[in-house]
Amino acid sequence: MNEDRITVKNALLKGDLFTKLSAVLMGVGIAGHRQIIKGAVVLLMEIAFLGFMVTTGFHNLSMMLSLGTEAQGKVWNEAKQIYEYSTGDNSQQILLAGVVTCFVIAGFIALWILQLQHSYKLQKMIEKGETVPSLGKDVKNLFDGNLHITLMALPCIGILIFNIVPLVYMITMAFTTYSKEDEHLVLFDWDGLHQFQRVLNMNGNIGRQFWHVLAWTIIWAVFATFLNYILGMILAMIINRKETKWKSFWRFCFVLSIAVPQFVSLMIMNIMLQPSGAVNVLLKNLGLIKESIPFWTNAMLARVTIIVINLWVGIPYTILQVTGILQNIPEDLYEAAKMDGAGPATIFFKITLPYMLFVTMPYLIASFVGNINNFNVIYLLSGGGPTYVGDTAGQTDLLVTWLYKLTIDQQYYNLGAVIGIMTFVILTVITLTTYRNSSSYKNEEAFM
């Protein structure tokens, strides 16, 4: 069994002349096994790759070691009476070119493996006396058995270029000095784990802010996720009660707020809660308060306000999502509980909630992740403020909004990248542990 498998090792050991030759001259094995056009294309790709490597690739890689050393020069030209600028190195471009080159090399290695395996496969087909599929047949198969390749090629290329490459590029930045601090915006160096140490060190300025922001991020995510979930569920149950009238009208009122684009409604909220905004005016006119309530300038109040407004934003979503599932709860569970004399609270906590948690665990985890990365609510409501002097992070900043401020406003790219990586690590840990401990993972059987 093992001998027959199509692996690189088998191809190299047991391949015929063509297959072995294709370890060096890619595509020869495929062409030699009667798929000439395909083989030629692969060979051309190898030539193109080698051409790329010789002209720019090796240079890119070697530059990546130092990330450039030459600063932009300025020389006074006596004859022309002007300063002449020499083009210096731009570390950010060098790093990008290096990362892209690494991806090209990885792609080339993948191609090398695939063509070797394919050549060996064709060789065995010929040995067994089977007919090798023609090019036309291969193309036809792209619309039948291999349709997924046709359908997913472009989306995957998009994801590779505009998600994976940027992500890797950004991750590499975390290990450099690319930052406005000490003027490293044009030329920067590798910096090892220094930035990580800064972020994790509780005594430093950045580290202190990091732990603050992290704590608030987690508190926020817990409150935002579970308050929305529980209150939304209770509201959905109230609307769905047999005795409640005009059910669809109530639902419409709540759903209407989702229909307004979120950034519009959040900006409206921000304006309404300003010191001279509509809410303060209303409360003053009613004679309830004399001084404006400092919704956005008092740290504690800003936090509470954000969580409350997020209820306004989030509860309608919960209502939409849980209504259908709530109606699926087996009626006999309720009947049995009532027979045993359980009150509404007991029924909710012993039957409804466990059932809903079981069914909607994946959704809950997703919304927790979404809340940790919830940029819009914080950025548009409080802008992360209030911010104390000397800090880059405000009192209501989440890791994401801080990341935004560090990169876009402050141009501390390396610190921003570190924060991004930390967010990812934290999310991974939380997601994996909750998911593995959840009953829907442990026990995939139906809810009992």
Added chain:
Amino acid sequence: MEKKHQENSRSPRKRIINFLVHVLLAVLALIWVMPIVWIVLTSFRAEPGAYTNTFLPKSYTIQNYVKLLTDKNVLNFPRMFKNTLIIAICSCCISTSFVLSVSYSLSRMRFKMRKPYMNMAMILGLFPGFMTMIAQYFILKAMGLTEGASIRFGLIIVYSACTGLGFQISKGFFDTIPKAIDEAAVIDGATRWQIFTKITMPLSKPIIIYTIMTSFIAPWVDFIFAKVLCRANSDQFTVAIGLWNMLQKEYIYQWYTCFAAGAVLISVPIAILFLYLQRFYVEGMSGAVKG
């Protein structure tokens, strides 16, 4: 059973509870609807400025809408609208085809990279979106897509390139279409491509509409990618950046009521689309949860 239930609801205690529930719902509904009503009223407010000392406007006018749609000197709303429309149409076409292709493949085909792809999508989803945003900007810059009119292409790419990762809801929908239909078609000699285009797609109208609408709406409501990419190129602004700018210090006094008007203009079509799409959203959600 029915009789007993009726008797119950007639009992005084039940009646009081019932009344209280309705009062509660009315108060909550008022809280939820009030900001929306307020912004609609503000969009017709005649007094200028962001803040007034009354909750409701004193006098009404449609001048805000007129100014928004005709004043082209400072914040050119019609041009922003045109920019956004072009971007939305293009990115909608690309992302819809991406999402449907990927989710069909993951739902119906079985191939070696299927599980790894789904895991990869989950892992990529855990990174904050802004991490890629900065680097995307540098990549687009290296491609020369960050200057002048090419910003538009940059934005289209940003909105649509990675949509292959958001397959969950439509995959959940495809999962609910019985496999037996595919198998019958295979016996009749149909290729996978024919099954995809002639059988699955016609059966999937709700999810197609849902995907088209959500990807069409995205460029209208995103302001952060657009802001990073457009920077100071005001002729490339999208509606969202325009509205956001109207609330900045230098414009807010002049433009606040116009902002309200713009917000209403943008929200009405989106709200109609959304209310129409709601049921597909719920269907998609419950499908995804089941799967």
